[in-house]
Amino acid sequence: MATILEVKNLRTQFRTFAGVVKAVDDASFRIDEQEIVGVVGESGCGKSVSQLSVMRLISRPGEITSGQILFEGQDLMKYEANGPEMRSVRGAKIAMVFQEPMTSLNPVLTIGRQVTEMLELHLRMTKDVARGRAIELLDMVGIPAAETRLDDYPHQFSGGMRQRVMVAMALSCNPRILIADEPTTSLDVTTQAQLLELMKEMIGKFNSSLVLVTHNLGVVARYAQRIYIMYAGRIVETGSCKDIFRKPRHPYTIGLLRCVPRIDEQEGKTLDSIKGLPPDLIDMPRNCAFLPRCPYAIDRCRVEPWPDLELVGDEHYARCFINPEEMQR
Amino acid sequence: MAIQPEGMATFQESRRQYSEWRRIAQVYLRRKVSVLGLVIIVGLIVTAIFAPLLAPYDPTVTDVVNKLQQPSSAHWFGTDQVGRDVLSRVIYGARTSLLIALGAMGLAAVIGQTLGLIAGYFGGWRFHIIMRIMDALMAIPRIVLAIMVSAVLGGGVRNLILALGIAMVAGQARMMCGQVLTVKQNDYILAGRTIGVNHLRMMLRHIYPNAFQPLLVMVTVGLGMTIMSEAALSFLGLGISAQTAAWGSMISDGQNYLFSNPVLSIAPGVAIGLVVFGFNMAGDGLRDALDPRLRGVV
Incomplete structure (x- = not known):
C-alpha cells in the first residue's frame, strides 16, 4: 500500500540550562495507508515528541x-510551524488523541462547541450543519443520547466518555492519519479494550491510518501491523508485529516482552524487569545507549559506536551487534 | 460504556439545571457579609443612576446666605461653606465616584488584560518587553504614579480616569500573564493546537475564559481601591474641579470646619468607607465562590 507519511532522519532537541536534550535523534519511520503502526518505548524515550514533531x-x-x-509527498518542514499551511494539516489531515481525557477538553465550553469548532474551522460548515454532524459523530463513537449530551460540559462526562469525544473530534474532518498518544493509559482495563476496538473500527470506516503510541506491548500486539521500538530518542528495532514478538532482535525489545505478565506462566515466578534507568538524554555516549542495562553486552558494544539499523529479516531492522543466538537463552 | 440504562436521558435532563454559575451564586449568597457588600454596591449604582430624583437640592447651586448650616430637617447633612446642600452633594458624589471607578478599572482591565494575555500566550520577547515595562510601572507606588499622570494631564473626570487607569494596568497585566501561563499548560490547549486553532481564537475562546476568574475578583476589589485613590487625588486638589461633587474634594473642603461643622467631612468620609467596604466584601465573597477547590460543592 502507498506510504502517506515518511519521516526521514528526524532530530528534535530541547535546549535547557543543563544542556541540549536530544529527545529524538535521527529517527526515520513511515506510515502506510490504512495501516496501524505501533510506537513503543518507556517514558521519555521520545515517542510522544516524535509524533508532535x-x-x-x-x-x-x-x-x-x-x-x-x-x-503525501510534501515536506512539512518547508512550512512555517504556525503558518496557515500547517494549521490546515493539523486536525484536517493529521489528527491527534491524547493520554489524559480529563484535561484534553476545555472545561468552560460545551462538548458540542468543541466538536463543532473543528468542523467550522476546517470544513467551513455552518453552525447548524456542524451541529448535525457532531451529533452523528458522537453517535458513531457510542455516546448515548448524543443530541442532549452535546450541551453538556466536559466535567459531566466520565473519562472513557471524554476519550470517545476526543476520538470523535479527531476523526471529524476525516484525517488521513490519527495519532493516538497513549490513548488508553489513564482508563481502566475494560474501557481500554472498548476504546481500542472503537478506534480500530473508526479508522476502518474513515480509511485512515492509526499510529498507536504506547508503552504497553499488549495493546500493539493485538492491533498493530508494524511496530517501532524506541529507546533514548532512537528507533532501536522495527518490523512486522509478528517478527517483533516472535523473533525480537534487540535486547531492549526482549526486555520489554519479558515485562509483560503471562497468564500461562509458572506460579510463583517473579516478573522480569529491565534493570536500571534510561540514560540521560543530555550526555549520550557514542556507543549503544542500552549498554548499561543490557544483559547480553559483548566487548564490541563497549568499543564501537552504536550501529545503524541493519536489516535482519524481511522488513525487520535492529540496531545491535549481538549474535541473535546469544539472546535466545 | 456504550450501553447505558434507558433512564440515562432523563437523568441528564434533570442534571442540566445545574450550572457552574448557579453554584457560584449559591456559595456567594451563603456569606452574609458578602451579601451586604453586594447590597451596598447595588445601592451605590442606584444612587448614581437616580441621583437627580434622590437629591433634594441641586448640588451646584450656591446659597451664601445659608452657608455652613448645622444639620436640620431642611438640610439633613447641613450646608457647606458656599451654602450647597451636603446630602445632595454626597448623592451626586456617588455618580462621580462610580463613573471614575468603572472608567479607570475598565481602562486598566482592557489594556492590562490584553497585554497580559499577549505576554503570557506568546512568551519570548513579547513576554519580556511587556512584563519588564509592567515591572517598571509597578515599582512606582500607585498613588504617586496617578499624581504624576494627573499633574501632567491636568484635572477633570477624563484625565482622572486616565491617571488611575494607567496606574492599575500593571497589576492586571501581571495577574493575567500568570494565569495564562498556568492555563497554557493544559492538554486542551495542545489539543486545540493539534486541530489547527489560530492564535486569536485560542487566546479568546480557549485561554481567556479559563483565566479570567481571579481577575474578576481583582477588578471588584480594584473598584473599591480606585474610589479610595480618586478620593485621595481629589483631596489633594489634583482631581476634579470644585464645582463637580466628589467625595474626596468634599472632605478636603470640610477640613477647615472640622470642629464647627464636622458633618461636612464625615458624610462623604462615611460614604467612601461604606462603598470601599462593600467592594472589598463582594470581592472576598467572589474569591471564595470562584475557588476551584470548591467545584462540585454546593
Whole structure:
C-alpha cells in the first residue's frame, strides 16, 4: 500500500540550562495507508515528541534541528510551524488523541462547541450543519443520547466518555492519519479494550491510518501491523508485529516482552524487569545507549559506536551487534 | 460504556439545571457579609443612576446666605461653606465616584488584560518587553504614579480616569500573564493546537475564559481601591474641579470646619468607607465562590 507519511532522519532537541536534550535523534519511520503502526518505548524515550514533531507542534525550548517530514509527498518542514499551511494539516489531515481525557477538553465550553469548532474551522460548515454532524459523530463513537449530551460540559462526562469525544473530534474532518498518544493509559482495563476496538473500527470506516503510541506491548500486539521500538530518542528495532514478538532482535525489545505478565506462566515466578534507568538524554555516549542495562553486552558494544539499523529479516531492522543466538537463552 | 440504562436521558435532563454559575451564586449568597457588600454596591449604582430624583437640592447651586448650616430637617447633612446642600452633594458624589471607578478599572482591565494575555500566550520577547515595562510601572507606588499622570494631564473626570487607569494596568497585566501561563499548560490547549486553532481564537475562546476568574475578583476589589485613590487625588486638589461633587474634594473642603461643622467631612468620609467596604466584601465573597477547590460543592 502507498506510504502517506515518511519521516526521514528526524532530530528534535530541547535546549535547557543543563544542556541540549536530544529527545529524538535521527529517527526515520513511515506510515502506510490504512495501516496501524505501533510506537513503543518507556517514558521519555521520545515517542510522544516524535509524533508532535510530525505535527510541527514542538515549541520552545524545543526545536526540530534536521530531518524531513514527507506527508503525501510534501515536506512539512518547508512550512512555517504556525503558518496557515500547517494549521490546515493539523486536525484536517493529521489528527491527534491524547493520554489524559480529563484535561484534553476545555472545561468552560460545551462538548458540542468543541466538536463543532473543528468542523467550522476546517470544513467551513455552518453552525447548524456542524451541529448535525457532531451529533452523528458522537453517535458513531457510542455516546448515548448524543443530541442532549452535546450541551453538556466536559466535567459531566466520565473519562472513557471524554476519550470517545476526543476520538470523535479527531476523526471529524476525516484525517488521513490519527495519532493516538497513549490513548488508553489513564482508563481502566475494560474501557481500554472498548476504546481500542472503537478506534480500530473508526479508522476502518474513515480509511485512515492509526499510529498507536504506547508503552504497553499488549495493546500493539493485538492491533498493530508494524511496530517501532524506541529507546533514548532512537528507533532501536522495527518490523512486522509478528517478527517483533516472535523473533525480537534487540535486547531492549526482549526486555520489554519479558515485562509483560503471562497468564500461562509458572506460579510463583517473579516478573522480569529491565534493570536500571534510561540514560540521560543530555550526555549520550557514542556507543549503544542500552549498554548499561543490557544483559547480553559483548566487548564490541563497549568499543564501537552504536550501529545503524541493519536489516535482519524481511522488513525487520535492529540496531545491535549481538549474535541473535546469544539472546535466545 | 456504550450501553447505558434507558433512564440515562432523563437523568441528564434533570442534571442540566445545574450550572457552574448557579453554584457560584449559591456559595456567594451563603456569606452574609458578602451579601451586604453586594447590597451596598447595588445601592451605590442606584444612587448614581437616580441621583437627580434622590437629591433634594441641586448640588451646584450656591446659597451664601445659608452657608455652613448645622444639620436640620431642611438640610439633613447641613450646608457647606458656599451654602450647597451636603446630602445632595454626597448623592451626586456617588455618580462621580462610580463613573471614575468603572472608567479607570475598565481602562486598566482592557489594556492590562490584553497585554497580559499577549505576554503570557506568546512568551519570548513579547513576554519580556511587556512584563519588564509592567515591572517598571509597578515599582512606582500607585498613588504617586496617578499624581504624576494627573499633574501632567491636568484635572477633570477624563484625565482622572486616565491617571488611575494607567496606574492599575500593571497589576492586571501581571495577574493575567500568570494565569495564562498556568492555563497554557493544559492538554486542551495542545489539543486545540493539534486541530489547527489560530492564535486569536485560542487566546479568546480557549485561554481567556479559563483565566479570567481571579481577575474578576481583582477588578471588584480594584473598584473599591480606585474610589479610595480618586478620593485621595481629589483631596489633594489634583482631581476634579470644585464645582463637580466628589467625595474626596468634599472632605478636603470640610477640613477647615472640622470642629464647627464636622458633618461636612464625615458624610462623604462615611460614604467612601461604606462603598470601599462593600467592594472589598463582594470581592472576598467572589474569591471564595470562584475557588476551584470548591467545584462540585454546593
